[in-house]
Amino acid sequence: MSVLQIGAGGVGWVIAHKCAQNNDVFGDITIASRTIAKCDKIITSVHNRDNLKDKSRSLVSRQINVDNKEALIALIEEVNPDLVINAGPPWVNVAIMAACVATKTAYLDTSVATDLCSEGQQVPEAYDPQWAFREDFEKAGITGILGAGFDPGVVSVFATYAYKHLFDEIDSIDVMDVNAGDHGQRFATNFDPETNMLEILGDSFYYENKEWHQVPCHSRVMEFDFPVVGPQKVYSMAHDEVRSLAEFIPAKRIEFWMGFSDSYLNYFNVMRDIGLLSQVPVTTTDGITVEPLKVLKAILPDPTSLAAGYTGKTCIGTWVRGTKGGKPRSVFVYNICDHEEAYKEVEHQAISYTTGVPAITAALLYFQGKWSDVGLFNVEQLNPDDFLDLMPRIGLKWEVQELEC
Amino acid sequence: MSVLQIGAGGVGWVIAHKCAQNNDVFGDITIASRTIAKCDKIITSVHNRDNLKDKSRSLVSRQINVDNKEALIALIEEVNPDLVINAGPPWVNVAIMAACVATKTAYLDTSVATDLCSEGQQVPEAYDPQWAFREDFEKAGITGILGAGFDPGVVSVFATYAYKHLFDEIDSIDVMDVNAGDHGQRFATNFDPETNMLEILGDSFYYENKEWHQVPCHSRVMEFDFPVVGPQKVYSMAHDEVRSLAEFIPAKRIEFWMGFSDSYLNYFNVMRDIGLLSQVPVTTTDGITVEPLKVLKAILPDPTSLAAGYTGKTCIGTWVRGTKGGKPRSVFVYNICDHEEAYKEVEHQAISYTTGVPAITAALLYFQGKWSDVGLFNVEQLNPDDFLDLMPRIGLKWEVQELEC
Numbered sequence: 001m002s003v004l005q006i007g008a009g010g011v012g013w014v015i016a017h018k019c020a021q022n023n024d025v026f027g028d029i030t031i032a033s034r035t036i037a038k039c040d041k042i043i044t045s046v047h048n049r050d051n052l053k054d055k056s057r058s059l060v061s062r063q064i065n066v067d068n069k070e071a072l073i074a075l076i077e078e079v080n081p082d083l084v085i086n087a088g089p090p091w092v093n094v095a096i097m098a099a100c101v102a103t104k105t106a107y108l109d110t111s112v113a114t115d116l117c118s119e120g121q122q123v124p125e126a127y128d129p130q131w132a133f134r135e136d137f138e139k140a141g142i143t144g145i146l147g148a149g150f151d152p153g154v155v156s157v158f159a160t161y162a163y164k165h166l167f168d169e170i171d172s173i174d175v176m177d178v179n180a181g182d183h184g185q186r187f188a189t190n191f192d193p194e195t196n197m198l199e200i201l202g203d204s205f206y207y208e209n210k211e212w213h214q215v216p217c218h219s220r221v222m223e224f225d226f227p228v229v230g231p232q233k234v235y236s237m238a239h240d241e242v243r244s245l246a247e248f249i250p251a252k253r254i255e256f257w258m259g260f261s262d263s264y265l266n267y268f269n270v271m272r273d274i275g276l277l278s279q280v281p282v283t284t285t286d287g288i289t290v291e292p293l294k295v296l297k298a299i300l301p302d303p304t305s306l307a308a309g310y311t312g313k314t315c316i317g318t319w320v321r322g323t324k325g326g327k328p329r330s331v332f333v334y335n336i337c338d339h340e341e342a343y344k345e346v347e348h349q350a351i352s353y354t355t356g357v358p359a360i361t362a363a364l365l366y367f368q369g370k371w372s373d374v375g376l377f378n379v380e381q382l383n384p385d386d387f388l389d390l391m392p393r394i395g396l397k398w399e400v401q402e403l404e405c
Numbered sequence: 406m407s408v409l410q411i412g413a414g415g416v417g418w419v420i421a422h423k424c425a426q427n428n429d430v431f432g433d434i435t436i437a438s439r440t441i442a443k444c445d446k447i448i449t450s451v452h453n454r455d456n457l458k459d460k461s462r463s464l465v466s467r468q469i470n471v472d473n474k475e476a477l478i479a480l481i482e483e484v485n486p487d488l489v490i491n492a493g494p495p496w497v498n499v500a501i502m503a504a505c506v507a508t509k510t511a512y513l514d515t516s517v518a519t520d521l522c523s524e525g526q527q528v529p530e531a532y533d534p535q536w537a538f539r540e541d542f543e544k545a546g547i548t549g550i551l552g553a554g555f556d557p558g559v560v561s562v563f564a565t566y567a568y569k570h571l572f573d574e575i576d577s578i579d580v581m582d583v584n585a586g587d588h589g590q591r592f593a594t595n596f597d598p599e600t601n602m603l604e605i606l607g608d609s610f611y612y613e614n615k616e617w618h619q620v621p622c623h624s625r626v627m628e629f630d631f632p633v634v635g636p637q638k639v640y641s642m643a644h645d646e647v648r649s650l651a652e653f654i655p656a657k658r659i660e661f662w663m664g665f666s667d668s669y670l671n672y673f674n675v676m677r678d679i680g681l682l683s684q685v686p687v688t689t690t691d692g693i694t695v696e697p698l699k700v701l702k703a704i705l706p707d708p709t710s711l712a713a714g715y716t717g718k719t720c721i722g723t724w725v726r727g728t729k730g731g732k733p734r735s736v737f738v739y740n741i742c743d744h745e746e747a748y749k750e751v752e753h754q755a756i757s758y759t760t761g762v763p764a765i766t767a768a769l770l771y772f773q774g775k776w777s778d779v780g781l782f783n784v785e786q787l788n789p790d791d792f793l794d795l796m797p798r799i800g801l802k803w804e805v806q807e808l809e810c
Contacts, residue, residue: 186678270675273591275704282703284695294689295700299680 001027004079007087008033008042010191014356015087016042017346020052025367030079032062045347066092072099094129101136110149110359112240117202124212126243137376144376148362149355150316151177152241158318158333161384163249166331170251170322178259180229181312181339185301187267190351193297197277204236206255207246226315228336232259248380307349310339314350330403335396357395406432409484412492413438413447415596419761420492421447422751425457430772435484437467450752471497477504499534506541515554515764517645522607529617531648542781549781553767554760555721556582557646563723563738566789568654571736575656575727583664585634586717586744590706592672595756598702602682609641611660612651631720633741637664653785712754715744719755735808740801762800
C-alpha cells in the first residue's frame with residue numbers, strides 16, 4: 001500500500017503527520033511539492049514528533065511542478081499510489097485530477113479549484129471544473145472524493161447526518177466558522193494570504209428558495225453564541241460547500257458564515273481601499289512591475305510560522321433548523337479544536353489540523369472499502385455515519401447541541 | 406535675467422506658475438526634471454491659466470538626472486541662471502548645491518536633504534549635509550537660501566517676526582500645521598507618498614531646555630483650536646524647522662505639530678503594522694524583488710491628481726508663548742489657504758500652493774537685493790519684515806491672533 005501527497009503547506013503538514021500516524025494502513029508515503037525543502041521540513045517534523053507508526057514503511061519527498069503534465073504523470077507512475085491526496089492550493093486541482101484519470105489512480109482533495117472571487121469562479125460555479133470529471137472518473141474505474149476538509153468537508157457531513165437522523169425537513173443550513181485563537185501578531189493570515197484575501201474579497205453567495213443571492217462581502221452579519229468560545233460576530237461569505245450542500249441536501253436557505261474580529265476587518269478594509277489586494281500589476285518608479293497582492297503575501301508572516309505561539313480554540317459547525325416529528329428543531333453540530341494541543345501533537349495550529357484530520361479520515365474510509373465506490377463524489381453523497389464514527393479516533397471530536405427554536 | 410527650476414512635482418508646479426506670474430522680474434524660465442513630460446505638463450498649465458505675465462520671455466523644459474554631476478553642471482552653464490530654485494525631493498539637495506558652488510550660481514530650496522527618519526538623518530542632523538556648504542558658498546561669493554517653503558519657511562519667518570516685534574522672551578514655539586481639506590479619496594497622500602510616509606514614520610524630536618528629546622511618532626498629541634478651520638487633533642512630529650529654529654531663536658521649547666484625522670492614522674498604522682512602509686526589499690513567490698514602500702507609492706493615487714476635486718482649507722502657523730513688557734503673551738501667527746482657490750489660480754491644491762508661494766517670495770527678495778547677501782542662510786537669519794510685506798502680494802495673507810495666556 002502507498003499514498004502520494006501533493007502539497008506541503010499548513011494542511012499538507014497535518015495530513016503528512018496523520019498519514020504517518022496511520023501508515024500501518026496507508027503504507028509507504030511520498031510527499032511532493034514545488035519546493036522539496038518544504039516536504040523535507042515536514043518529514044523532519046514527523047520524525048521529531050515520533051508520529052511514524054510503522055517505522056518499516058518509507059516516508060520520502062519529491063519535487064513536482066503540477067503544471068508539468070508529463071512530470072506529474074511520471075511521478076504518479078513512479079510512486080504508483082493507491083490514493084493521491086491533494087493538499088495543494090485550489091489552482092492545482094484540475095491538473096492533478098487529470099493526471100489521476102490518466103493513471104487510473106484514486107483522488108481526494110479538501111477544497112475547490114476556483115478562487116470563489118473572480119467572474120466565473122464564484123460559488124455557483126465553484127465545482128464546475130471538477131464535476132466535469134464525473135464521467136472520466138467512472139470510465140477510469142476510480143474513486144474521487146472532493147472537498148474532504150473541515151469546511152468544505154465535515155460541515156457537510158454534519159448536515160448530511162442531521163438530514164438523515166435529526167430532521168424530517170430542513171429550513172436552513174448555516175455553516176459557522178470561528179477562530180477564537182490568538183497568534184500574537186497584529187495582523188496575519190492563517191493560510192496562504194493570497195487565497196485568504198481573494199476568498200474574503202469576493203461577494204458572498206447564499207442559496208435561498210432555489211436561487212442564488214449575491215451580496216457584497218461583510219454586508220450580512222450576525223452574532224452567534226458559540227459553545228466554549230462564546231458569542232462571536234460572523235459574516236456571510238463565499239465558501240465552497242454552499243454549492244455542494246445546495247446540490248445534495250434540500251433546504252430553504254444555505255449560507256456560510258465566518259467570524260472576523262473588528263481589528264481583522266479594519267486591516268482588511270484598509271488593504272483593500274489602498275489597492276493592496278489587487279492582482280493587477282503596477283510599476284514602481286524603479287521600473288519594477290509586480291502584483292500588489294503578491295507583495296502583501298511577501299510582507300506578511302508566513303502562516304506556518306504562527307503555529308508555535310498560537311493559543312485558543314476554533315469552533316466550526318453546522319447550524320441546522322427545521323422540523324422533526326412535526327415540531328420545530330434547531331441543532332448545532334460542531335467541533336472544538338485547541339491550537340496548543342494541535343501544535344503539541346503535529347507541530348501545527350488548529351486551522352490546518354481541522355482540515356488535515358478529515359482528509360485522513362476520508363482516506364482511511366477509502367482504504368477500508370467504505371468510501372470507495374467508483375465515481376466522483378462530494379462528501380454529502382457518502383455515508384456520514386462511517387465518517388463520524390471514525391473521525392474522533394483520528395483527532396477531532398464532535399458534539400450535537402440542541403438550541404431553543 | 407533668468408531662473409532654473411529643478412523639480413516638477415506639486416511644489417514645482419506652483420513655483421512654475423508663480424515664477425511665470427513674476428517673469429517681468431525673473432526673466433526666462435527653464436524647468437528641468439528627470440521626466441521632461443512633467444515639465445511640459447506644467448508649462449501647458451501655465452499657458453492654460455494665462456499665468457505667463459511677460460509673453461516675450463521664454464518658458465522651456467529640460468531633462469536632467471541630478472545624480473549625473475557633469476550633466477547638471479552643463480545644464481546650469483547652458484541656462485546660466487541668476488538663481489537655481491530647487492523644487493525636487495530631499496535627496497537631490499546636496500547634488501544641486503554642489504553644482505551651484507561649482508558654477509557660482511545662487512541657490513534656493515524648500516526642505517532639508519535628510520529623510521528625517523533614518524539613523525543619522527533625523528532632526529538634530531537635519532541641516533548637517535547642507536550647513537557643511539557654508540564656507541563653500543562664501544568662497545564662491547553666492548547666496549544660498551535654505552528651507553524657504555511654508556514649513557519649513559514661513560513658520561520660521563513668523564517666529565523671527567514674533568521674536569523681533571512681539572516678545573521680549575520666548576517660552577515656546579509650536580509650529581502648527583493642519584490640512585482641513587478633503588480630496589474625496591479614502592486614503593491618499595498630499596505629496597510624494599514615499600517622502601510623506603518616511604516623515605510620519607520617524608520619531609519626533611522636540612527641543613527643550615537646550616536638549617533634544619526623542620519620542621515615538623504620534624505619542625504626543627493635543628487639541629488646538631485653529632482659526633477658521635476649528636479644533637483639530639495635532640501630533641508632535643519630526644520636521645526640519647525645529648532644527649533651524651533651535652539654532653537661531655532662543656526659546657525654552659520648540660516643537661512641530663501636524664493634524665491627522667483618526668481615519669488617516671488608522672490607514673497609516675495598518676500600513677506600518679503589515680510592513681508596507683518598509684524600504685527593505687522583499688521577494689515575491691514570482692521571484693520579483695521590490696521595496697514595499699515603492700509599491701505603496703505605485704498603488705496610491707498620484708498626489709497631483711487630487712488637486713482638481715480638493716475642497717476646504719489649510720491652516721499653518723506659529724504659536725509663540727512668552728513675555729512682552731513683563732506680561733505673559735500668547736500669539737498665533739498663521740495663514741489660511743483654500744484648496745479650490747489655489748486650483749483656480751494655478752491648477753493645484755493648497756499644500757503645494759503654500760510651499761510654492763514662499764519660495765517665490767524669497768526668490769523675488771533675492772532679485773530685489775534684499776535677501777541677497779553672500780553666504781548660506783536659513784530664513785530665520787533673514788529680515789522677516791521684507792518677507793511678510795511681500796508675501797501677501799504673491800498669494801498668501803497672514804494674520805496675528807492674540808490668545809489668552
